[in-house]
Amino acid sequence: DAKTTQPTSMDCAEGRAANLPCNHSTISGNEYVYWYRQIHSQGPQYIIHGLKNNETNEMASLIITEDRKSSTLILPHATLRDTAVYYCIVRVALLIQGAQKLVFGQGTRLTINP
Amino acid sequence: GAVVSQHPSRVICKSGTSVKIECRSLDFQATTMFWYRQFPKQSLMLMATSNEGSKATYEQGVEKDKFLINHASLTLSTLTVTSAHPEDSSFYICSARGTGETSGSYEQYFGPGTRLTVT
Numbered sequence: 315d316a317k318t319t320q321p322t323s324m325d326c327a328e329g330r331a332a333n334l335p336c337n338h339s340t341i342s343g344n345e346y347v348y349w350y351r352q353i354h355s356q357g358p359q360y361i362i363h364g365l366k367n368n369e370t371n372e373m374a375s376l377i378i379t380e381d382r383k384s385s386t387l388i389l390p391h392a393t394l395r396d397t398a399v400y401y402c403i404v405r406v407a408l409l410i411q412g413a414q415k416l417v418f419g420q421g422t423r424l425t426i427n428p
Numbered sequence: 429g430a431v432v433s434q435h436p437s438r439v440i441c442k443s444g445t446s447v448k449i450e451c452r453s454l455d456f457q458a459t460t461m462f463w464y465r466q467f468p469k470q471s472l473m474l475m476a477t478s479n480e481g482s483k484a485t486y487e488q489g490v491e492k493d494k495f496l497i498n499h500a501s502l503t504l505s506t507l508t509v510t511s512a513h514p515e516d517s518s519f520y521i522c523s524a525r526g527t528g529e530t531s532g533s534y535e536q537y538f539g540p541g542t543r544l545t546v547t
Contacts, residue, residue: 350538357432357521357538358472401471415462416523416536418472 318402323423332389334422336402339383345406347378348416349387351398358401358418361387392426399423430456432524434539441546446510449542451522457502458524462536463495466519478505512546519543 319337326332338347349361362369362376364385369376375388389396401421431454441447451461459480464472476492478484478499486492496508505524509516521541 352472355519355541355543357434357523357540360535360537363535399471415474415477417474418464420471 318404318419320400320402320419320422322420323425325425325427326389326392328394328426328428329391332392332396332424332426334387334389334400334402334424335384336387337384338402338404341382341404342406345404347376347382347385348403348405349374349376350401350403350416350418351396352401352421353395353398361400392424394426394428397424397426430454430524430526430535430537432458432522432537432539434520434522434542436542437540438543439545441512441544443513443546444511446508447512447544448506448508449520449522449544451505451507451524451539453503453524453526453537456524456526456537458505458526459502460525461499461505462523462525463497463505463507464521464523466521466541472521475507509544512544514546517544517546 346363346365348363350358352358362371362374364376364378378385399421401418433452435450439447461478463475465475466472474487475490476484476486476497478497480499480502484497494510499505519541522539523536525536
């Protein structure tokens with residue numbers, strides 16, 4: 315699986331948009347970009363994933379650059395409850411069993427300030 | 429969405445004893461389950477991957493005789509930490525992958541974690 319690089323920590327004011335960058339310059343054509351987050355002492359929570367097009371769901375938006383070497387997760391209106399560690403992971407998606415595993419990097423510790 | 433539960437959420441055991449942690453997929457069948465371990469202020473480290481009815485595949489450096497994994501059904505996997513020592517104290521998290529995929533990708537659902545303290 316390709317490696318990702320994320321800033322160690324970020325701060326954002328409550329109510330503002332939080333933009334979390336991720337570099338994945340060695341991503342392969344068949345690898346997706348996944349984002350998870352982990353609130354303190356809980357299991358990781360799936361946020362969003364994408365291949366090449368920008369994606370949006372009720373939690374966040376994912377912007378992937380045209381060359382797919384980097385992406386940005388956007389939390390449009392951050393709240394205090396969004397304080398967590400955010401993990402960007404790239405991996406191949408399979409249609410068959412023989413699961414590929416999710417390997418976590420160090421992630422970005424996002425702190426939302428009141 | 430899919431729900432994964434773990435039991436117990438917290439456990440304290442004495443050094444030398446064994447402790448079992450259960451992981452259940454509540455509303456879907458999971459052919460594959462993953463076990464992770466997380467030390468304070470560190471990221472999740474994958475310990476092993478288990479497929480229902482098969483032996484688990486352990487990551488390098490993880491002792492299979494110490495961390496026994498059983499995946500006997502499509503909704504249940506267990507991790508048994510045998511002869512636990514204080515250095516095994518950690519946050520153990522399981523994850524389950526469903527039997528079906530959509531749109532060329534899949535989602536892996538995580539349990540809430542089990543905090544093990546060995547005294």
